[in-house]
Amino acid sequence: MKKIGAKLLAAAVAVTAVAMPLTACGGTENDPNTLNIICLDKGYGTEWINTIADKYKEISGKKVKLTASADAASTVSSHMASSNNIDDLYINVGSNWKSYAARGKFAALDDIMDEPVTEPDGSASASTATVRERVLGDYAESLDFPDRNGNLHTYRLPWTAGVGGIYYNAVLFEEYGWNVPTTQDELVALCKTIREDPLATVPGSTTKIAPFVYTGQNTDYFDYLVYTWWGQLAGRDAIKEFCKFSSPDNYDVSKNATFAHLKTATEAWYEIFGNSQNYVSYNTNHDAQREFANGKAAMMINGDWLYNEILDLKMNTAGKFELALMKTPAIDGALHDISYTIGEDQYIAIPKSSTKKDMAKDFIKLMISDWGCKVFAEEAHGVLAYTGSLSVSTADKFMTNIIDVKNQYDGAFTDYPPVKDIENPHKSTAMLNLNDKVNCWGTSAYRPFNNLLSGKTDVNKCFNTLKDGVKNQWQSWKKEIGI
Numbered sequence: 001m002k003k004i005g006a007k008l009l010a011a012a013v014a015v016t017a018v019a020m021p022l023t024a025c026g027g028t029e030n031d032p033n034t035l036n037i038i039c040l041d042k043g044y045g046t047e048w049i050n051t052i053a054d055k056y057k058e059i060s061g062k063k064v065k066l067t068a069s070a071d072a073a074s075t076v077s078s079h080m081a082s083s084n085n086i087d088d089l090y091i092n093v094g095s096n097w098k099s100y101a102a103r104g105k106f107a108a109l110d111d112i113m114d115e116p117v118t119e120p121d122g123s124a125s126a127s128t129a130t131v132r133e134r135v136l137g138d139y140a141e142s143l144d145f146p147d148r149n150g151n152l153h154t155y156r157l158p159w160t161a162g163v164g165g166i167y168y169n170a171v172l173f174e175e176y177g178w179n180v181p182t183t184q185d186e187l188v189a190l191c192k193t194i195r196e197d198p199l200a201t202v203p204g205s206t207t208k209i210a211p212f213v214y215t216g217q218n219t220d221y222f223d224y225l226v227y228t229w230w231g232q233l234a235g236r237d238a239i240k241e242f243c244k245f246s247s248p249d250n251y252d253v254s255k256n257a258t259f260a261h262l263k264t265a266t267e268a269w270y271e272i273f274g275n276s277q278n279y280v281s282y283n284t285n286h287d288a289q290r291e292f293a294n295g296k297a298a299m300m301i302n303g304d305w306l307y308n309e310i311l312d313l314k315m316n317t318a319g320k321f322e323l324a325l326m327k328t329p330a331i332d333g334a335l336h337d338i339s340y341t342i343g344e345d346q347y348i349a350i351p352k353s354s355t356k357k358d359m360a361k362d363f364i365k366l367m368i369s370d371w372g373c374k375v376f377a378e379e380a381h382g383v384l385a386y387t388g389s390l391s392v393s394t395a396d397k398f399m400t401n402i403i404d405v406k407n408q409y410d411g412a413f414t415d416y417p418p419v420k421d422i423e424n425p426h427k428s429t430a431m432l433n434l435n436d437k438v439n440c441w442g443t444s445a446y447r448p449f450n451n452l453l454s455g456k457t458d459v460n461k462c463f464n465t466l467k468d469g470v471k472n473q474w475q476s477w478k479k480e481i482g483i
């Protein structure tokens with residue numbers, strides 16, 4: 001999700017008829033009693049949305065036609081460019097949602113934000129009542145979006161509150177008596193303990209168990225640890241101020257204390273991953289996750305979708321694997337107990353061209369009800385970005401662990417820029433576009449992990465390269481986006 005990048009799960013059976021994607025150039029009848037939904041089918045799968053669609057059909061008597069695709073972004077893009085777009089609801093990922101909203105391609109959701117959310121049986125939701133109140137505070141900054149006149153509206157609702165961090169094999173930890181670390185120093189010491197434990201070998205072989213495994217396909221997953229450490233050092237308010245991107249000086253650690261904290265967090269990551277004895281790596285998610293399940297490493301930095309992806313591998317681990325999430329160990333000097341939430345680029349949105357907006361809004365409210373949150377937890381093994389997801393009753397040990405860890409933090413944050421704080425609201429959309437260009441190291445050109453893992457550079461050089469690159473491109477970026 002930010003970065004949900006993952007192996008495609010086997011396609012689930014659609015609610016009424018999923019098979020073929022809706023055509024973007026016409027030729028498909030737009031049945032007024034059928035809600036046409038496009039949903040991303042990656043780590044979380046589609047079992048959950050089929051269950052919700054079944055319930056929607058039962059309650060409303062309406063049908064659902066679901067197009068589930070690993071490449072939903074391309075499908076949405078082609079349909080949005082069509083003059084005969086019959087889509088009614090998108091559940092997808094991609095920062096281009098901001099462009100769609102800015103161009104007036106999404107319908108405003110303002111009218112449902114203060115409406116109550118009821119359960120399928122007609123009762124009031126146990127958690128807070130209205131749509132706006134149910135959105136987790138992690139996403140408080142991303143509900144408002146400026147239209148062409150600078151007026152703020154809600155064009156997109158968040159999808160999941162992805163829980164990233166250090167996942168570990170609980171069976172190995174119990175078997176070898178390894179304690180779950182609570183501090184940075186304890187994490188570094190644990191890596192040394194695992195490396196030097198003569199008994200810690202991969203089941204059925206003499207190969208030593210590595211502390212970590214990672215996938216070269218998604219080194220951006222390291223953000224889930226580094227950003228949480230950044231939050232622990234800088235705090236949510238400082239990061240929110242940083243995300244205004246008011247000056248290229250933001251990227252000079254000698255001038256911006258918040259950015260200096262990000263460098264410190266990166267150095268803490270490098271203390272572990274700068275030592276090749278601390279990890280094994282594989283080119284693809286599939287390979288890395290398979291070998292994690294096979295016991296070749298004790299830990300992996302990933303997101304909560306990892307559960308379904310490993311489950312889909314159908315590995316025969318002979319009882320040697322149990323996926324668990326630890327609370328991110330406190331970095332040295334931590335002042336705040338907060339975590340980074342994955343998913344700022346996800347969206348639930350209704351295309352403005354939809355002729356069934358009211359049906360789509362009813363589906364959204366069903367999806368984010370306490371019942372819908374429970375369905376997502378049990379079938380997608382993830383956390384929806386709504387308050388009902390934090391008190392889900394489930395016998396699933398993994399989800400109990402995930403929700404418990406998320407609840408242990410005092411708060412959470414995303415790296416969405418604070419639109420309301422921009423002095424000239426008419427420039428808000430442009431600033432959001434600038435955000436996509438300079439958001440820390442949101443592009444492969446600036447994200448330092450690959451270069452650091454290759455041993456060709458060091459943390460100081462990476463941050464100087466980022467500083468100089470932003471400074472050199474700042475004015476051309478501003479000109480390009482019209483400010």
